[in-house]
Amino acid sequence: MKALFFLLVVPALWCQAQSTKATAEAADTSGFAARLEALRQHYQIPSLSIGIVQGKKLIWYRGLGYADIEQKIVPTEHTIYHLASVTKTFGSIILMQLVEAGKINLDDPVTKYGINLGARWGDDDRIKLKHLLTHTAQGNSFNGFKPGYSFGYNGDYYGRLIKPIEQEAGRSFGQLMVEQIIRPLGLTHTAPNPADMVNFSLTGYDRTAYDQLIAKPYDLVKGRVVPATYPSYFGPSAGLLSCVSDLAIYSIAIDEGRLLSAATWEQIFTSFRSPKGKPMPYGLGWFVQSYKGIKLLWHTGWWTGNSSLLIKIPEKDLTFIILANSQDLSRPFYAKYDIFRTNPRLQKDLRASAFARAFLDQFVFHSIPLSY
Template identity: 50%
Template sequence: MFYRSSALFALFLLSVSTLRAQSSRWDSANFRSFETKLESLREKYHIPGISVGVMHGKTLVWAKGFGYADLENKVVPDENTVYQVASITKTFGSIILLQQIEAGKAQLGDPISKYGINLGARWGSDPRIKIKHLFTHTAMGNVWNAYKPGYAFRYNGSWYHQLDAVIRKASGSTFGQLVTDTIIRPLGLMRTAPSTGDSASFALSGFDRDTYLSWTAKPYDWNKKKKRLDTVKNFRYGFGPAAGLMSTVADLAVYSAAIDEKRFLRPETWEQAWTPFVTERGKKVQYGLGWFVTRYKGVKMIWHTGWWMGYSALFLKVPEKDITFIILANSQDVSRPFYHIVQPIPGFFGMHNPFHRNLKNKVQASKFAKAFLDHFME
């Protein structure tokens, strides 16, 4: 009887300890510590401004801006500040394309030639290259497999953009119109729109361009030689299923909650999107259908980065813990420092994966992501 009581008491203490640990993640002291870490990282990587949000469940429980959205005028960003979200757009593109597939208007196994896609060079409209290969960044192959599709992960945003042709032919509409009618307006996203650099697509938003730009963080780039932040000028931000959406932390939080509710797609389709692609040799890659899918300490991470001239972003979901992290920046350096891209020499010790042990392979390579995981996942 004594041993049974002791065991029950130990179980009670463990439960209390677990509850305290869970509650401490959401107390003010933890958020203050997290803020200090983020500000330290922002300064270390010379980022002018960031907007950050943390979600617990479907609620944006904390949001804050750091630094400046406009250095010259000392404008402090917040959760409603607009940024180019770059490749986070791919998650929206994934939804739109998967809707066409659910409707039977396209198939993952369709050859790219069916949609008039020509990738140029050695690839062209090779009938072996399927829609699924562009979708999962496995179309390029490498020198070891004669560049056959389906054998290796090689991230290629330009080729992902080619899925626009599939969306157009399958739906009879443009990606801009579909993303506006299917996601932006139904969710009531207040400041999400196609890039101001694409006038026809941006017009779908109904926003006045000058007003919208006044909400937008100015883009900067760190000049290493002169050790200063320079304003990015005369760079055209295009638009398509691979990149070009402009949004805010507040809007992406609403989008994240809709994903948690399994809106837009069937539950089994969401599961397919969040399942790593398996190569012809049976190896799982770190990408599903428009999402990175990796594990950290045994826990599944669903995420995407964004990286473009003057902007960078990270959108990270941890379904098992019911938490989401959103960070948007007006320089490249929420993403750039953590890629560690090397330029492999073709045929010299092989075309090795240039994204080994970096942000294209594991989300915790990002010090911003690691700070979030350390504060809210443990």
């Protein structure tokens, strides 16, 4: 593979994308790109790569701003970004593959795998793997902190799923990601965090060539855009890198029911319910929401120097992908804090994002057709 991968695959993808662009041009007649550009400038986001998938095709894409401000590099659908928590949707697939194989039971207590959540939770046998997967492990003061009764987004707890995954698979999470998702789907720009040299090397990609395709990270500090440093973590909760063209392939594979059985996909995209039957805003690795009678499946990502948003509307056969090289695409999801002003509380409504509202308003609820 190595550098040859970039010499052979990237030109072919570029040619395919040019054909797609020509047929999807009519989709922008209502100024969707202009609206997104206005939002990009409002939030002072250096770079956005955006795509819409329909009919098993990437039918529309745009690159806005600069992936590298200093070098004035305009992003494309192949520009690579950190996905942050959108990685959780991939982690869910790997976990559920082990569930289907009979190696993991979601009702197993976390203590079976030596997971200790600390604080008041410690090694509580009542906390099951399903509670980590659905962000329902913590409970709250109103229900005696019993797991399963309330939603509290916790990326650290989700990341603890690496223990049962690796123990029962007998392989590293990175190996599973490469062998069971990246290679089978042909995701040529998707990889574990390059800062994790062991897991990145599993792809066989040339590190120097890959780094050149990654958007530079930035942050907004006191109203000024400044360079930032990407996190080095890689695991079930974050740390995967990808691009619009690869996420389009990933989305199409989900629509085709690949990687998992139809029953498992249905379970993933169904709201987890409390012991009293209360639906939660999260399924198994995805937010699940209903708005105006339409089911919205989505996940956001937010970390230093990067943010992302992946939205699927099964009823409309639509997927919206938007990736950024600063936190500010997804910052509105984390605008509210707990009563001590210490921990951000993730918003459970997709429409907290102005970018999501732009997409939903134009293509989902106003039903402006996408021509292709």
